[in-house]
Amino acid sequence: MMERIETDGVSAITFLPDPATVWAGLIAVASTEGGIDLFNPDGEPVYRMTGPRLWGLAAAPGFQLRGEALPLIFGADRNTNLVRAYALLRSGPEIIEAPIEPIGPEGEIAAVCGLGEGIGYVDLMVLSRGTTAEIWRISDNGGERIGADRRARFELPAPARTCAAGNDGIYASGPAGGIFRLDADGNALVQIDGFASSLAAGEFLGRPVLILSDGISRTLEIRDGTSLELIGNAVIRNGFSIPGIEQPGALAASAASFGGASYQSGLVAIADETDGRVRLIARETFARGITDVN
Template sequence: MFQSRRFDSVFQRAALSRPHLRGPRSLARAFALGASLLALSACGPDAENTTENSSTNPLEEGGPVEMTVTAAFTAVEGGNSVVGFLPDPQAPSLGFVLSAPRNGGIDIFDLDGLLKTRHAGERLTGLATAPNFELRGESLPLIFGAATDSSAVRGYAVIRDGAQVLDLPLGEIEPIDGVSGLCLLREGAGFVELVILGTGARAEIWRIRDAGDDLLDVERIRDFPLPDPARQCATFDGDIYTASPAGGLARLSHEGTLLADAAYPAANLTVGEFNGTRLVLATNGSGDTVETFDAASLEAGISIDIVDGLSTPGVGTPAGLAVTDANYGYTAYVNGLLAVFDAETGRLKVVSRDVLTRAVFANE
């Protein structure tokens, strides 16, 4: 299958150029940039004012802290169930934001919030990306998705030029307890390791690598029990965080040892580091705030209310969410961003990671 120097016959149309990498911005992009800059300048004083009488401890419980939305993406049919990122280290402002519509497949958005590609396929309840994967000596970003209806893991290759998505020739992954979700554990030279959540209280670690065969090689590394059946997961520095609407949040080592838990009925979660403090951000899918937890102890922290920005309504009901510290360019996104699906409006909305950090650490 992999016959050419670049890619196999399935990928032959992938060798595209990028002649307009630094070309003029569209009017829409220029407006989005200006709006982002104004939103950033407007939200700083607001964040400080809402917390000026609160403790300097960013994890101390209290009333919701307001955080201004930066931008909203185009509304698309089917909404979004899970969110992910595919940054571009060579051209940060050309990075992609991913989502999995409830009616199946993968949507790829640019930073102007425009839908670039909708790749038809099965309904996915989890996304994991390997932005720097090297396939046959060429950089070819990969996406993996949890197809719960068929209890399978699907793989996709992304051609950045034109935002093309191609089905990946992937060996059969057959977890013992089915598939309910997944997340990336680590990415190395020519391989990735995924955490695959079972339909019961179990997780497995699978390695996917390019061994030079027609299909990418897959191997089960280990499996371990979970405190409760989990539906979403995220990782940070080898630790695994799981979300169970019935059982709550859990933090486990990469070997499966339970390190901490919390009773919050999380439906969605993401993990990041902000000014040296690691936080879990979680939603229950029906509330109007994003909840924060200390990433080590899972002790509950502040609630965050994402409010209206410049010409952009806030988030009414935060659902699927993901945070990244990858450089996405422009002034607003150079230190990363938070993407949140607003179940109330059916749209993806984004917040500059700088705004998020200032909201959490407003008095420091």
């Protein structure tokens, strides 16, 4: 099963599942022209927010403020050198800027990614344009603004421009430093040669997997989520009256249910650099399409 999202160009994608009403989950897309677009799982646009261009997107769909549900979306704004925070009002749906304490790295900001949610908080990793990475905890501390506390700062093996979390680890990649897997303290566990412009991590067919796009070739690399060994590749071909993907760019994966027979096990979203559109693919369909390289 595959759906297509029409956009003007994509710099990042994230998911906003709704566990209470699974078919009401949303996909958030950061436009290369600026702002955030919201789409439903059928690929239909439901809201457009104008605003700055954002580098990397992270979502906290389960975040609560004063005990009330307030899903949040985060993106790195290189113009202000800060992480922007936006609240999702599901009843609209509508996106409004959220009052949050300043989040900015020591140095020029490059990107942001989500590390996971807990009860009353969400953790983010903020990349600088150098080799510095920081981990911030976002929580409701009872103040006028949503709290933001820097919990760690460490040096990466090389500059990184994209990151992702999953499989009990953190992944990052940059223009010249390869691809690496980190632990929660920022220690490099594995480092390999290569480059990824976008990363997505998760479990596919019972195996921890890292999906990589380089923004240039037609093939997605599928690597073992622990060792980073190449285990296969994927090419998104034409199907169900939806064109394939010629040049995969920004991507994201979610194991949350988005309803229906096709999307109960989650979704993979991949932008095509050639036409600026996003394809939504059922997680199981994507897993079956992985070609073993051995």
